[in-house]
Structures are given as structure tokens and as C-alpha cells.
Amino acid sequence: MPVNDYDIIVIGVGSMGSATCYELAARGYKVLGLEQFIIPHEQGSHTGQSRIIRKAYFEHPDYVPLLQRAYTNWKKLEELTGEQVYYQTGIVYHGSSEHPVIKGVKEAAKIHCLQIEDAVKKYSQFNLPSNFESICEPRAGFLRPEKVVTLYKDEAIKKGAIIHANEAVLEWKKENGQITVVSNMNTYYAKKLIITAGAWAERIITGLNVSLKVTRQLVVWVKPKKENVFFPGNFPCWLIADDKREGALYGFPFLSKEKFGEPAGMKFAWHHAAEETDPDHVNRDISEKEIDELVNWVAEYIPAVGNAEFSAAKTCLYTNTTDENFIIDHLPGYDKDVTIACGFSGHGFKFVSVVGEILADLAINGKTKQPLEFLSLKRFD
Ligand SMILES: Cc1cc2nc3c(=O)[nH]c(=O)nc-3n(C[C@H](O)[C@H](O)[C@H](O)COP(=O)(O)OP(=O)(O)OC[C@H]3O[C@@H](n4cnc5c(N)ncnc54)[C@H](O)[C@@H]3O)c2cc1C
Incomplete structure (x- = not known):
């Protein structure tokens, strides 16, 4: 594979992106994670020392199966690293x-x-x-967000992921069945793209049918x-x-x-x-x-x-998002080659350990076992 060719590129190595890079690398894929700042950093949504995790989800009961899996995956992260995060x-x-x-x-x-x-x-x-x-x-x-992002990033690198901090993605496109990603430093190619850009999602996701x-x-x-x-x-x-x-x-x-x-x-x-x-x-x-x-x-x-x-x-x-529920879906128009996760509306961190797994499933297999209908883009049509 030429140097700048990857199986999957992840734009944004913050909360969701760090876990996603880990999941993909652990499954043996050649993954590139691009992050515009240092990892972790204080400009986005993942700093502040602590994040609440709970299961009796008043926002929507359909989150509970995702949370059951998230708890299992938090335990796995602790076992893998020997570090306490929950x-x-x-x-x-x-x-x-x-x-x-x-x-x-x-x-x-x-x-x-x-x-x-x-x-x-x-x-x-x-x-x-x-x-x-x-x-x-x-x-x-509660969970420790900076520690989680650092651990997932470090474990991703140990499994072979390439992660570039301080490199901003300027644009991307799909052409002739291939994804091209242009950053402020280089141009990269991949079969699949995952966008986990947090507060910058609307800028980098073209064709979103809802405003954030x-x-x-x-x-x-x-x-x-x-x-x-x-x-x-x-x-x-x-x-x-x-x-x-x-x-x-x-x-x-x-x-x-x-x-x-x-x-x-x-x-x-x-x-x-x-x-x-x-x-x-x-x-x-x-x-x-x-x-x-x-x-x-x-x-x-x-x-x-x-x-x-x-x-x-x-x-x-x-x-x-307008209904304060997340968006986790394939971006329409790209034959399931572009997967997005955004709009976490102030309550997403507890799901990081399951979202990484879901995004890897959606990008690689085109589907996930988790019930995600209520988080699809279709709900805004
Ligand atoms: C004050 C506060 C309290 C919260 N409390 C809780 C809580 O108690 N429990 C809970 O579950 N959740 C909580 N949350 C919500 C949770 O932290 C967020 O939902 C979650 O961190 C969002 O993750 P993200 O990956 O979407 O964003 P981020 O973690 O910000 O990651 C996005 C990353 O993408 C990068 N990026 C964007 N564009 C580009 C580009 N073009 N090129 C390269 N990199 C790019 C950004 O720099 C960033 O690092 C809280 C949030 C805040 C702000």
C-alpha cells in the first residue's frame, strides 16, 4: 500500500474519534486519525476532569441498550490498560x-x-x-475524559494506528470509489471515511440535512x-x-x-x-x-x-441537534463509505466506549447490532 493510502481515515481524534481509531486498529485495519489540536485538548468538548455516566436515561429509553454495552466496554478499557476510568x-x-x-x-x-x-x-x-x-x-x-481520550489514542497507536495531532482537515471528497482527504499538511487516500469532528462537524460534513x-x-x-x-x-x-x-x-x-x-x-x-x-x-x-x-x-x-x-x-x-439526540449514521450519497457521529448535545461522553465500536462496525460491515434507528439522519427528513 502506498504511504498515504489507508483503509479508513478518521477526522477528529477527540472523544468519539480516539475510541474509533482504537477499535479499527484493534481489528487489524490500516487507520489514520487526523486531529487539528493536541490530544487531548481544551478547545472542544472533552475536557473538565469528569463526565457523569448513568443508565436510567430520562432523555430516551432507547439509549439504555447502548449504555449496557458502554459499561462493558469501559471495563474492557480498564482491563486492557490497567487504569481506572470509571x-x-x-x-x-x-x-x-x-x-x-x-x-x-x-x-x-x-x-x-x-x-x-x-x-x-x-x-x-x-x-x-x-x-x-x-x-x-x-x-x-463518573468517567475521566482526558484520561479516556489519551488511553484510547495510545492503545490505537500500539495496535498500529497512525495518529497525527496538530493537523487540520480542510476538505474531503469521494471520487472513482476512493476517498481523498486534504489537510493543511498533506493529501491522503482511503476506502472509508469516519467523521467525528465534534463542534466543527457542520463545517466538514457536506450535505447534512440538519443544522447543529x-x-x-x-x-x-x-x-x-x-x-x-x-x-x-x-x-x-x-x-x-x-x-x-x-x-x-x-x-x-x-x-x-x-x-x-x-x-x-x-x-x-x-x-x-x-x-x-x-x-x-x-x-x-x-x-x-x-x-x-x-x-x-x-x-x-x-x-x-x-x-x-x-x-x-x-x-x-x-x-x-434540534431534538438533542445524537446523529450516528452513514452520510447519504456515499454508498456507506462515509460514516458520521456528531450532535452529542452535551450528553455523549458516557457512550464513547460503545460509539467507537459502532462506528467501526458501520464503516467496515455497513451495519451494527446496536439499535440505532432513533439516532439516524432519517428522523430529520
Ligand atoms: C461542560 C460539559 C459537560 C459535559 N458533561 C457530560 C457528562 O456529564 N456526561 C456525558 O456523557 N457527556 C457530557 N458532556 C458531553 C460530552 O463531553 C460530549 O458529548 C463529547 O465529548 C463529544 O465528543 P466529540 O467526539 O463529538 O467531540 P470532541 O471530543 O470535541 O472531539 C472532536 C474532535 O474533532 C477535532 N476536529 C474537528 N474538526 C477537525 C478537522 N477539520 N480536522 C482535524 N480535527 C478536527 C476537534 O479538534 C476535536 O478534538 C459534556 C460536555 C461539556 C462541554
Whole structure:
């Protein structure tokens, strides 16, 4: 095979792309992964130390079979590398029984026989309205995104994948049955193409029948006075669905610098489609006003946050579809030679370990065993 010829090229080696490069290389394919920044990096959607993983999926119960497989694959990654990426802390969902989040958690748990428990009196750290229910999902927890991306990238390279960081793809085309990919450094050829470009997906996927909205999301870390009360083991991941604003508040236990790196503290954020942005010109300046608003809102429900010491704040990008469900499909018009995965709408990381496998299946076999109808492009026609 000439030097620049590959079986499959992956555009974007972030969350989904790193796992995909690993899956393809592990199956013996000659794969090239092209990433415009270093791997991992802070410009896209995969930094910020932690990502919640849970199964009682209020967004849509059809995600649950994918999550069952994702949990299996996270374990495989840990066994392969000897590194821990999943931390079981449980998650507590708080909200009124009428709220779609609470209803959705119960529905998904019922359909898929998932363990959930009443948790009204379990955690005294919360201060909740009397009409709120509290439901605990004990097998939920969090993942470490930067570590995951690094491990998948390193394992892909060990299996023979070629990965180029700091190389941006400018354009691609299919001609005479072959894919040509042009980057700012070189031209490459392949039989198949997979695009996992996150917030830049709309730019590089030509002919998408739906628009993607990229938004700037704020994340804040604080250090409460009694840190140990919020350590994993004493405090879970949490999600609060009130009726005051759209979306939900969510957060994590206190993660120490020694074990999890900087920044130390309790991280929280507001899950909703925030201010729209251009991924190449994101306002990374964070005002005191926006931090205070978020801190004050969380402090209504976790009083210790009100007088906690500020630790850090960062921005990160969501890429939202119109229905907030992912897009995983072949791109129409290319005879199943181009596969895309995008629009993860702020809840995709927990699926990385199964999406890599699915994308490899779709590119190589043209199909997957996983039920994906609800994530197809057809739903937008
Ligand atoms: C603040 C925040 C909190 C979140 N919390 C959770 C959570 O708790 N649980 C959860 O499951 N999910 C969560 N998510 C969502 C999850 O992190 C994302 O859905 C996921 O990271 C998206 O993965 P991706 O591969 O699409 O994007 P990315 O990881 O950003 O990867 C895309 C990559 O493509 C590269 N790229 C793009 N265009 C090109 C090009 N032309 N050439 C070369 N490279 C290119 C980019 O540089 C990037 O590295 C959160 C997201 C944010 C922002």
C-alpha cells in the first residue's frame, strides 16, 4: 500500500474519534486519525476532569441498550490498560414527580429493569423543597475524559494506528470509489471515511440535512469548608431538575488534586443549550456575574456551596441537534463509505466506549447490532 493510502481515515481524534481509531486498529485495519489540536485538548468538548455516566436515561429509553454495552466496554478499557476510568459514586436525581426528568428516570428503569432507590433522606448535604422526590441510581458514577481520550489514542497507536495531532482537515471528497482527504499538511487516500469532528462537524460534513447549534457552556469548581463531607463515598453525583429554568443543574463529588489533578473541588454546571458560539472564536473570558449566578442557584439546593471558596471556572462546547439526540449514521450519497457521529448535545461522553465500536462496525460491515434507528439522519427528513 502506498504511504498515504489507508483503509479508513478518521477526522477528529477527540472523544468519539480516539475510541474509533482504537477499535479499527484493534481489528487489524490500516487507520489514520487526523486531529487539528493536541490530544487531548481544551478547545472542544472533552475536557473538565469528569463526565457523569448513568443508565436510567430520562432523555430516551432507547439509549439504555447502548449504555449496557458502554459499561462493558469501559471495563474492557480498564482491563486492557490497567487504569481506572470509571468511578462508581451513584447519582441522585432530585425533582418534582411531574418533572420529565424524574418521570423519564422511572420509565427507563422500569422498561430496562434498572436498579433505582428512594433517596429522600440519604444525603443531608442537600436542602430540597418538600414536593421534590429523590431517586438514587447506585451504579452511576463518573468517567475521566482526558484520561479516556489519551488511553484510547495510545492503545490505537500500539495496535498500529497512525495518529497525527496538530493537523487540520480542510476538505474531503469521494471520487472513482476512493476517498481523498486534504489537510493543511498533506493529501491522503482511503476506502472509508469516519467523521467525528465534534463542534466543527457542520463545517466538514457536506450535505447534512440538519443544522447543529454549538454552545458555550460554563463549568465551576468550588471548595466547601468541610471538604470531606463531599468526598466520593460521602457524596454522589447529582442532578436537580427544578421548574425555574429549562434543563437541569448537575454536579460531582469533591475530587482531590492528588488523585484527579487540577482543579481540585466540587464541580457543577447547568445542563442546557447556552449561548451559541463559533467553535473557532469562543469567548473564554468568564465574568464574575455568570459564576455568581450559577453558584447562587446551586447554593439554593446545596447550602455549603454558598460560602465555599471559589476554585476554578472553565468553558466547554456542546454541539446540539434540534431534538438533542445524537446523529450516528452513514452520510447519504456515499454508498456507506462515509460514516458520521456528531450532535452529542452535551450528553455523549458516557457512550464513547460503545460509539467507537459502532462506528467501526458501520464503516467496515455497513451495519451494527446496536439499535440505532432513533439516532439516524432519517428522523430529520
Ligand atoms: C461542560 C460539559 C459537560 C459535559 N458533561 C457530560 C457528562 O456529564 N456526561 C456525558 O456523557 N457527556 C457530557 N458532556 C458531553 C460530552 O463531553 C460530549 O458529548 C463529547 O465529548 C463529544 O465528543 P466529540 O467526539 O463529538 O467531540 P470532541 O471530543 O470535541 O472531539 C472532536 C474532535 O474533532 C477535532 N476536529 C474537528 N474538526 C477537525 C478537522 N477539520 N480536522 C482535524 N480535527 C478536527 C476537534 O479538534 C476535536 O478534538 C459534556 C460536555 C461539556 C462541554
